[in-house]
Amino acid sequence: MTEPAKSGRGVNFAAAATGRCPICGKGKLFKSFLKVAGQCSNCGTDFKAADTGDGPVVFVILIAGFATCFGMLYAFLNYNWPGWVHLVVWPLVACALSLGLMQPLKGLMVASQLKNRVRDR
Numbered sequence: 385m386t387e388p389a390k391s392g393r394g395v396n397f398a399a400a401a402t403g404r405c406p407i408c409g410k411g412k413l414f415k416s417f418l419k420v421a422g423q424c425s426n427c428g429t430d431f432k433a434a435d436t437g438d439g440p441v442v443f444v445i446l447i448a449g450f451a452t453c454f455g456m457l458y459a460f461l462n463y464n465w466p467g468w469v470h471l472v473v474w475p476l477v478a479c480a481l482s483l484g485l486m487q488p489l490k491g492l493m494v495a496s497q498l499k500n501r502v503r504d505r
C-alpha cells in the first residue's frame with residue numbers, strides 16, 4: 385500500500401506562476417529564464433528536489449498549439465488575408481505564446497511537485 389500524499393504545508397501557486405518561491409512567495413524561483421534556482425534566497429526551500437524535466441513543455445505545446453491552430457483556422461475562414469500574412473503571423477503567435485507560457489507553467493509544475501512532496505528515489 386502506498387503512502388497517501390501529504391499536503392500539509394501551504395504552496396502558493398500564484399506566486400510560483402509569477403516566478404516567486406511557492407512556499408514564502410518572496411524569493412526568486414528562477415535564476416535565469418528557465419533555470420530553476422537551487423534554493424529560495426528568502427526561506428531556503430530546496431528546489432532541486434522538484435525537478436520538472438520536460439513536463440511543462442507538454443502543456444505549452446498543447447495550449448499554444450491549440451490557440452494557434454484555432455486562431456489560424458478562424459482567420460482563414462473569416463478574413464481574406466493573403467497567404468503570406470498567415471505564414472508571417474501564426475509562427476510568430478506560436479513563438480510568443482510558447483515563450484510567454486513557459487515560465488509560468490514551469491513555476492506551477494515546481495509548486496505542484498513541492499506540494500505533493502515529489503522526490504527522486
Ligand SMILES: [Zn+2]
Nearest residue numbers: 405408424427
Ligand atoms: Zn522561499
